[in-house]
Amino acid sequence: MNHTSSSPFQLALGIALLVLTIANAANAQNPRRCGSPARNLQAGVAFAPGDCAYSSNTVSPEYAVNSIYRIPVVVHVIQRNNGTGFIPDSMIHSQIDVLNEDFRAKPGTLGAPGYDTGIEFYLATEDPSGNPTTGITRHTNNTWYSDGGNYWSTLAWDTNRYLNIYTNNGGGALGYVPDIPQGNIVGQNRDRVVMLWETVGRNAPIGPPYNLGRTTTHEVGHYLGLYHTFDGGCSGSCNTGGDLICDTNPEAQPNFGCGSSTSCGSSDPVNNYMDYSDDSCMNQFTYEQALRMRCTLEHWRSQLWTRCELATVTNRNSGINPQSYAATPMVIGENFTATINTATTGHNTASLFGTIGSTQVTIFNGYDLLADLLTAPGNLLPLPSAAGPIAQISFTVPLDFALCGATLYTQAAHLGGAPGFALTNAQDCVVGQQ
Secondary structure: OOOOOOOHHHHHEOOOOOOOOOOOOOOOOOOOOOOOOOOOOOOOOOOOOOOOOOEOOOOHHHHHOOOOEEEEEEEEEEEOOOOOOOOOOOOOOHHHHHHHHHHOOOOOOOOOOOOOOEEEEEEEOOOOOEOOOOEEEEOOHHHHOOOOOHHHHHHHOOOOOOOOEEEOOHHOOOOOOOOHHHOOOOOOOOOEEEEEHHOOOOOOOOOOOOOHHHHHHHHHHHOOOOOOOOOOOOOOOOOOOOOOOOOOOOOOOOOOOOOEEEEOOOOOOOOEEEOOOHHOOOOOHHHHHHEEEEEEEHHHHHOOOOOEEEEEEEEEEEOOOEEEEEOHHHOOOOEEEEEEEOOOOEEEEEEEEEEOEEEEEEEOOOOOEEEEOOOOOOOOOOOOOOOOEEEEEEEEOOOHHHHOOOOOEEEEEEOOOOOOEOOOOOEEEEEEOO
16 A cells, blocks of 8 residues: 655654454455554654654543543445445444444443443534535445545545545455554545445454454544554553553554463453454453543544533532432433422422523423523522422433533422522533433
8 A cells, every 4th residue: 555645754654564364265355454554663753742642642631531522424435336345324324333332331232341432423414515414425436446546535524524434445454544643644635544345334244253343443543543552562661662551561463363362471452442353352442542542632633523521410509498309410312300309398399491502491390480591590480389399300301412511400499488488409410421
């Protein structure tokens, strides 16, 4: 493969090409596991910031998972004139599912043992011109299918704003990226992930051992700044040598298959997505890998993502009656409930109110409510209603990520008896993700 670059140190990058025989006898190409470049130990180039630079890495708690980065993806399917390379939409959707299972370490999936990186992917819903899209484009060109002809110059969507994935013959590998973002590739049309089409999706047509979609997970790891776990072998300190990650043990060479192995005086990270293991035993990113990827998004791919805060529930002391509240996190697309024990005497009301985007939301457990939505939380005047000692609010939060960060307020009021009228304590719910 010939991957050109306008930067001098990129011209010096060597390509680490390890030959791997594919277990599926139907695939006669014997492609490489990964064609992404290795770190150039002589480059000596480090772009600011140094927290997640090309040749060094610093673990900083500022990149901890306290929010979700959502990344739009466009998949460019390239096939031959005879139809070789065709991938149905369903397989592409399943690949996005696998990415989210792995990067979010979702329970009940192969990626569950890993660390939740707080990074999610979705097929783009708008193209660069703002038009509706499925996030999938299709092209028939024999040269492009063979990974030639600078197809990215024609097909790329703004690489600052979209993760561009191309499927073709993979250039003789199962997949690759031309460079990590710290290599000064960001914003160029050639900034991309290239996948052998047969490896894409759950139960991909290539068959075992590379048919579970983990090759794409591996390559997207490169796209977000990670090196191979075996990069550099046993040499150097963990933050300036090897893969720059201290909580992945160094290893002398890549691992194939599954099982355990030892090198560099420690157990090899066979289960890590950035090794060369079979898909069935790849199941984790580590804490420090997550922080490096999040640092990369903050500083090298800052236009790529939108942030969705984690859903929170916060107690607020706004009244004189310390009442009992229990609210679930207000997670986008999931059911929300708030149970409020207002009192056992007098007339009591309960409500949830606030704004979602430009829409005013007032839910009052079936009763009337007057609320000033432009003032501080808790400034409301409920009409007298007998709601009883326990009120429950329940509804499904819309599956709309524009709601991220919106705050809705649970509130109850005690009417009657001393002191006649009083707002209770409350819980404030920030809409977000788990």
